[in-house]
Every structure is written in structure tokens, then in C-alpha cells.
Amino acid sequence: MTAVKxxxxxxxxxxxxxxxxRDGRDLGWLAEARxxxxxxxxxxxxxxxxxxxxxxxxxxxxxxxxxxxxxxGPGPRVTLDLINKAAIDLGGPRLVFVNGHxxxxxxxxxxxxxxxxxxxxxxxxxxxxxxxxxxxxxxxxEHHAFAAFNDVFAEDGAFIHFTNDTVVDEPxxxxxxxxxxxxxxxxxxxxxxxxxxxxxxxxVETYAGLDGDVYCTNVxxxxxxxxxxxxxxxxxxxxxxxxxxxxxxxxxxxxxxxxASRSVMLGSSVARHEIRVRLEGVEAEVxxxxxxxxxxxxxxxxxxxxxxxxxxxxxxxxxxGVLDDRGHGVFNGHIMVRHGADGTDANQKNKNxxxxxxxxxxxxxxxxxxxxDVKCTHGAAVGQMDDEALLYLRxxxxxxxxxxxxxxxxxxxxxxxxIELEPLRASLEALVSTRFGSGAHRVQQ
Amino acid sequence: MSAPTTTVGxxxxxxxxxxxxxxxxxSTDLETExxxxxxxxxxxxxxxxKKNEPExxxxxxxxxxxxxxxxxxxTWQHVSYGPVxxxxxxxxxxxxxxxxxxxMDEVDPELREMFDKLGISLGEQERLSxxxxxxxxDSVSVATTFKxxxxxxxxIFCSFSEAVQEHPELVRRxxxxxxxxxxxxxxxxxSAVFTDGSFCYIPKGVHCPMELSTYFRINAVDTGQFERTxxxxxxxxxVSYLEGCTAPxxxxxxxxxxxxxxxxxxxxxxxxxTVQNWYPGDADGNGGVYNFVTKRGMASGKNAKISWTQVExxxxxxxxYPGVVLKGDNSVGExxxxxxxxxxxxxxxxxxxxxxxxxxxxxxxxxxxxAGHGQNTYRGLVDIRHSAVGxxxxxxxDSLLIGKDSGAHTxxxxxxxxxxxxxxxxxxxxxxxxxxxxxxxxxxxxEEEAVSMIVNGFCREVFKMLPMEFAVEAQKLLTVSLEGSxx
Numbered sequence: 001m002t003a004v005k006x007x008x009x010x011x012x013x014x015x016x017x018x019x020x021x022r023d024g025r026d027l028g029w030l031a032e033a034r035x036x037x038x039x040x041x042x043x044x045x046x047x048x049x050x051x052x053x054x055x056x057x058x059x060x061x062x063x064x065x066x067x068x069x070x071x072x073g074p075g076p077r078v079t080l081d082l083i084n085k086a087a088i089d090l091g092g093p094r095l096v097f098v099n100g101h102x103x104x105x106x107x108x109x110x111x112x113x114x115x116x117x118x119x120x121x122x123x124x125x126x127x128x129x130x131x132x133x134x135x136x137x138x139x140x141x142e143h144h145a146f147a148a149f150n151d152v153f154a155e156d157g158a159f160i161h162f163t164n165d166t167v168v169d170e171p172x173x174x175x176x177x178x179x180x181x182x183x184x185x186x187x188x189x190x191x192x193x194x195x196x197x198x199x200x201x202x203x204v205e206t207y208a209g210l211d212g213d214v215y216c217t218n219v220x221x222x223x224x225x226x227x228x229x230x231x232x233x234x235x236x237x238x239x240x241x242x243x244x245x246x247x248x249x250x251x252x253x254x255x256x257x258x259x260a261s262r263s264v265m266l267g268s269s270v271a272r273h274e275i276r277v278r279l280e281g282v283e284a285e286v287x288x289x290x291x292x293x294x295x296x297x298x299x300x301x302x303x304x305x306x307x308x309x310x311x312x313x314x315x316x317x318x319x320x321g322v323l324d325d326r327g328h329g330v331f332n333g334h335i336m337v338r339h340g341a342d343g344t345d346a347n348q349k350n351k352n353x354x355x356x357x358x359x360x361x362x363x364x365x366x367x368x369x370x371x372x373d374v375k376c377t378h379g380a381a382v383g384q385m386d387d388e389a390l391l392y393l394r395x396x397x398x399x400x401x402x403x404x405x406x407x408x409x410x411x412x413x414x415x416x417x418x419i420e421l422e423p424l425r426a427s428l429e430a431l432v433s434t435r436f437g438s439g440a441h442r443v444q445q
Numbered sequence: 446m447s448a449p450t451t452t453v454g455x456x457x458x459x460x461x462x463x464x465x466x467x468x469x470x471x472s473t474d475l476e477t478e479x480x481x482x483x484x485x486x487x488x489x490x491x492x493x494x495k496k497n498e499p500e501x502x503x504x505x506x507x508x509x510x511x512x513x514x515x516x517x518x519x520t521w522q523h524v525s526y527g528p529v530x531x532x533x534x535x536x537x538x539x540x541x542x543x544x545x546x547x548x549m550d551e552v553d554p555e556l557r558e559m560f561d562k563l564g565i566s567l568g569e570q571e572r573l574s575x576x577x578x579x580x581x582x583d584s585v586s587v588a589t590t591f592k593x594x595x596x597x598x599x600x601i602f603c604s605f606s607e608a609v610q611e612h613p614e615l616v617r618r619x620x621x622x623x624x625x626x627x628x629x630x631x632x633x634x635x636s637a638v639f640t641d642g643s644f645c646y647i648p649k650g651v652h653c654p655m656e657l658s659t660y661f662r663i664n665a666v667d668t669g670q671f672e673r674t675x676x677x678x679x680x681x682x683x684v685s686y687l688e689g690c691t692a693p694x695x696x697x698x699x700x701x702x703x704x705x706x707x708x709x710x711x712x713x714x715x716x717x718x719t720v721q722n723w724y725p726g727d728a729d730g731n732g733g734v735y736n737f738v739t740k741r742g743m744a745s746g747k748n749a750k751i752s753w754t755q756v757e758x759x760x761x762x763x764x765x766y767p768g769v770v771l772k773g774d775n776s777v778g779e780x781x782x783x784x785x786x787x788x789x790x791x792x793x794x795x796x797x798x799x800x801x802x803x804x805x806x807x808x809x810x811x812x813x814x815x816a817g818h819g820q821n822t823y824r825g826l827v828d829i830r831h832s833a834v835g836x837x838x839x840x841x842x843d844s845l846l847i848g849k850d851s852g853a854h855t856x857x858x859x860x861x862x863x864x865x866x867x868x869x870x871x872x873x874x875x876x877x878x879x880x881x882x883x884x885x886x887x888x889x890x891x892e893e894e895a896v897s898m899i900v901n902g903f904c905r906e907v908f909k910m911l912p913m914e915f916a917v918e919a920q921k922l923l924t925v926s927l928e929g930s931x932x
Contacts, residue, residue, distance in 0.1 A: 052521070056860075339850070354864035357831075365870070367855040372815075372846035372876045380870040382829075382861045 033137045037151035046145045056330040056362040057301040067186035072101040075179025086208035088427040092170030100187030101156045115166030122156040150220040154190030162199035171202040178209035191221040195229035202232040216244040225257035239267040247273045255281030263290035265300045272301040279313040287316040291415045294327030301330040312343035321352040323359035334366040342373035352382045408436040480537035509626035509636035523822040524791040536638045601646040608644035623706035623743040631702040632739040642673035647682035658687040672703040678713035689720040703738045711746030722759035730789030733761025740767035744776035752779035754910045756919040758926040768797030771805035778807040781907040786819030795825035800833035809840040815851035822854040829866035842872040897924045
């Protein structure tokens, strides 16, 4: 094995099992896949700003930290209170992972219909590992080194399977909490969501941790939708600003399926949320929305690839960013319409509001189209606060701060409104208002 | 949009025209003095010596060449072509090595006939349109008209070689200031081997009395074209410059790696218009010109304005991003483009607007049409630097697709580092409107004509930015190019 550039040390776990490398014995498909992924990283290294898809997000900060792969075991400081504060309890089934590993004492798996299997990756690896072969056993490095790294280290995460026509009314909550106490951990949660034909469910992922902890969440979530299945996926990333967050959400959609993603990016020092959607069956629909609110020195990178393979599919993207202080936002959306994907209706929109002289945004909406029967549009806009609107509010007696807060709030309101889960929307509303001064919140009331 | 089963598509009659010969395909035999194939320091010394260049220019060329040998051709572009053998190119060809031409009568009759075939008679241009033409055939200017009239107001308009001889101080001062020799692979190559081009200098406060025009042609077999154009508009000067080209049919791909540098000082205005119609290759994608050009303007003075208008219908591959560096406060950059790719043509083109000065403004309007197997990529950069307080950009990119195998791609890069920056980007891609086509056909307009009408309407915003005579030519070109490949 060639040297791996990133200094991730193995704290026991998978890497030590692999370390003797190949000595002729049969490692089994999983170990083989992990080894291959590791070799891929060793060979190809980590992306740099010379790579088109990583152009705007410097990884130096992440690569400089001597991360240790997180092992199982409860965090010393985690309490149910902390979890509830980080992720509002939506009342339904809830899986809590601490440092990437399942934590039964904080989790609740009741109230599920019989057609819904909600368990952990670790449990499936234990009982019927071959079910995971299509996921963990795929060719690594198809995307980039971090996805491959997740292949190497993934031990736990959610495993969710909805059988035909199963409808789960209550949202299924996945909470990933980190408590790393002085050790820079790299956690590698890996979740698999399989929605069989006609099934419907809502998944809410939340990422949080303790202020001051230095760690890196390197997560991969795979979603496979069969015919006419529908998954609503929410993601709230509110890690502490001392942490890093790298995520890949990989979605494959069959005929008539519907997938919706709503992403809210608040935390982390450097965060990258990458979504890849492959529309494989006709008349599939996907809609991807997101808000990102970097402040301080935060970097929020949204990278999206929507691949229209089948005919008559629809895709929508709407991302809004509010950039304060020295915050840096990236929107890198790519729509590919393959030859023969006729009847494609695709659009993408990215809007940015700069609040500070040192804030920065890089937006790159891309269309790549190889057939003629399409309707594709994209738009990007960058601007500052509307002076006239500000004046209007101030002449009506609002202090400057409140007026600004209100206008920012109005800008992101459209996105918050798209969140259909009432308690989640309320909690995000509160989070957003706090972020942009109490003014907006007060005016709200 | 109607169901996919509707058969209003492009009919068979149109397909017949697909194999139509390139209208302007012919070759004229001029006595050409050519250098041996290949590139080396000796060849560069030969070019420099042939052109009787001063030492500093040779040094500059050699510096560029030495840098170029360390470079590898870029790979990020969305166009594909076989490897270019840079040692198989003739870097110097001179159709009129000794004689210089003072009047139209002295111009080689064969050459004049060639221009007549193109519908651009030099004499006619001089008499009727009042346009001064600096005609470039292969790499050397053979005819320059209206020189005296321009000289009267102090405008210098001559070939690049002549400028090196007559105005070395100006050339030395500005050459490479907008596109440095090490800018990119092709600009670097050009800096090493450029043979000629146009030079234009408008002194302070002068409004150039006529539109300046250069017709480029590739003529000698296997001669790469390495044009270098330098236009300088001093304080409050104005110039409108037209560049147009057609090339004869060739079997082998020809590389065209030109560099255009524009410098606009305080309150100056440069309007640069291009109609590009190099040979696009045959229906199977054989032959055709590789048009890899670096064009950039430096709006270095306050209130300076540079606008690029281009109509690109030719070339097997068009690969260029005319841009403006908006350095002066309140300076303005504009880019209006129509790019048509038909048959197997490929284009990767767009604009770069770099905002440095305060209150700088830029506009990008790009219309791309892809037909047949044509692949058209818009790639643009809007870069609002931290210093560019109050900068504005508006970008609109529309793509029209004609045919299942055509492709349209839009890759804008927008980087904003100032909160007062305001940037808007809009883009749309769609098929040619079947309802529009149906509407036209119901009214007895033949399909092909209807397509042409719709496409011309689609491009109107850009055409209206062109000088009159160019606008007419551009519309004609678009129609002809489309006729040959829709289907």
C-alpha cells in the first residue's frame, strides 16, 4: 500500500484488521472493498483546489489535523438534554449516534409500521452483511478521496428499509452527535435508505457536537428509491465551528419516484454538502433546496450533481446563502442531461446576500446538455441588502439592527417555509432569527 | 411543449442541404515564401530576422518560447481534438516578401479576385463604404488603405510588423501588457512565433473617423496562423474595429492561435467586432480550423469602455473568451456573442469580466445555437474583486438546440468578494420552438426559412450591436451555416 497523505490514525477498528494487507488469505468482500478504497486514496490522494469540484474550498485545515478514526463507545459528556437541545425531538422514531456509533440509550425505535425496518449498519453487518454488498462493496473513489475514506472506516450508521407501499407518517430522526473531548476524531457514519416501490417516508438528519471540540464528520448517506417511492429528506448541519463536516448524499431514483432534500447549513469551520442524484427511471422527480449561512470564518460548500439519464424527469434546485463577516459560500450545481433524456425539465437557482465587506461567494451553476428536447434554466444572483427596503423599515421606526435582521429573515423565509415538519420549522426559524440578531425574532412576534 | 411523438421536427428536405459545399471554399495560389516545418529557437530567430526586428522583441519571443517548452496543452476545455503536432507546422509564410503596396492597383490581381469571390472587394469597400481595410493574407499585410486619411488625425493603423519598424516605442510599451507572454499555452506560443497582425493607435481625444477593418484569411497549405493585434486608445479616444474571416477548404486541420490586446485609457472607448467564419470541416468532422484565440481588453483608465461583439459560425473548434479587465473606476465591459455550432463543430467560448475598479459595470449576452452534432459551451467568469466597490454585472446566456445529437453547456463562474457587488446570471436552454415553427409554416413559410427566421430573432440582441454592414453579413452567414447542417 502506498502512503496515505492524510494522517488519519486507526484507533483499533477496521484499519488495524486491514493493516497486514494482502497476504494471500481471503479477506471477504468487505475487507477487500475497504482495502481497495484505501489503496485508491493512497494512489490518488486528496482533492486540491486544482480540482474543478474543489476549487473554492481549501482542505488544508482538515488535512493538517492528525485525526484519529473514531471507535465505538459513548461520549463522556453526552446527555439526553444535550441531544434534545441539538435536535428537537419530533416524537417519532429516533436513532442517535455518538461519534458515528449507535447509542441505544438515547434512541427510540417505537411506532413503526411492520413494513419499515429501521436499524443500524453495525447490526446489519453483524447479522446479514451481504445485504450491504451493493453499498459498501462498490468501486471506491468514484467520487473523491473522502467518499473512499468513508468506505474504509464506515462501521455504523442508519440502515432503513421500507417494503412495498409502506407509508411511515412520522418522521424518522437520525441524530449524529459528536463528543470527542480533546482527541481529534474522524467519524465516518454511513447510512443506507432503501425505499421499495410505492413506499413513503420522511428522514431528518441532524449533525451537532460540543463547542470547542475539534473533529471531522465524514458522512455518506445512500438513498435508493424504487418505482413511485417518495422520500423527503431533511438535513440540519449545526456542528461547532471548531469541527469539519464533509458529506455525500447519493440518491438513485427509479420510475416515478420522488425525492426532496432540504438542507440547512449553519455550523462547522469548513462544511461541504455534496448531493448526487441519478434519475434512472422515467418521470422521476427531484427537488433540492438549501440555505447556507456562513459567518465568522466559516466555509459552506454546496456541491450538487443531478444526472438526467431517463426521459421526462424533472429536477429543481433552489439554494440561498446569507454571508456575513468573513464567511465564504460556495454553490457548485451541475445538471447533466444525457443523450436521449428527452422531455427533461430542469432548473437551478442560487441567490446570495452579502452582509459584510469581507464575505465572499463563489457560484457556479452548470448545465451540460446532450439532447434537444429539454427545458433547462439556471440563474444566479449576488447582491447586498436593499437600501430602499431598509430605509422603508427605518422610517417606520425600526432600529437599524432589527430592520436588517428582518430583511435577512425575509430572504431566507422562503426556504424555511418549505419545511413541512412544523416543529422542525419552528426550531429552525428560531435558529435563523437568533443568528441575524434578535431584531427579526422580536418583530416576528 | 408538445409530446415527443409530434413530427414537426426538421424535415428531410432540409437534410438534403446537409452536404452542401462550404460556399466560400476555394484556394488561390500565391507565391509563398515558407520556412521549414517545425519550431525551434532557430525558427524564431529566422522569423525575427526576416522581419528585421529589434533585439528586445527577439528576446521577448525567445523568453516566450522557452516558457512555452515547459507548458503542456490544457485539458479542461469542453472540446476534443486530436493531438496537434507543433513540429509539423510551418511557422512562417510570406505571400509578398519583397514588395510593399501603396495603392489598390498594385495589389495582386489574383488576390483581388479572391476577395471578390468572398464578396468583399477591396476597391468597392474603399469607394462605397468608407472602410479602411488592412487585408491579411497568410501572415503579412498586403494592402492597407485610407492610411493617409487616418494619418491626418494622428491615427496609426498598420500591420504589426510595420508598427515594430515605425513605432517601436509604442509597441514595446504596450505589447504583452494585457496578455502577458506566459498567459496561457496558446498565447505563449503566439508570443514566440507571431508573424503579423494589426496595430492601431488612437491618440488623445481623437474620434477615429472611420471604422477600421481587417480581413483575415488562411491561405498557404499547413500554415498555422499566429496573428497579433494591438489596439491602443488614449484618453478620450474612440475606435470601432471590425475583424472578419473566411477560409478556404482544407483537408488538414489548421491551427489559428491569435492574440488580441486592447488598451483603453481614461474615457477611451474601443468597440471590437468579429465575424468569424473559418472553414468548419465537413459533415463528418474532417478538416476545419482550430480557432484558439486569446482576446482581452484592459480598461485601465477611468470611465474607459471596451465592448466585444462576436458572431462565430465557422471553425471546427472555437475556443476563446474575450474579456475585459475593468481596472479604471467607472469602466465598462461588454460582451455580445452569437456562437453557432453545426455539423460536428465544437465551441467553448464566453467572456471573462474582472472587476477591480470602483463602480465598474459589465454586461454579457451570449446566444448559442447547436445543430446537428454541434457542441456549444458557454464558459464565463465574473470576478468581483474586493476593491471593486459598487460593481455590477448582468449575464444572460441562452442556448437553442436543433437536433437530438446537439449539445449545449453553460458553465459560469461567479466569484464575488465585495458586498456591494451586484451580479445577476440567467441562462436558459431549450429546443427550437415547435409552436413557433408550426406558426410560420401555417403561414406558408418554408420550414428552413422559418428556422432561419427564428434563429435570427433569437440572436437579434447581439446583431444590433454590430456595425450595419457586419450585421447584414452576420445574418447571411448564420442562415448559410444553418442551411448546411440542420437535419
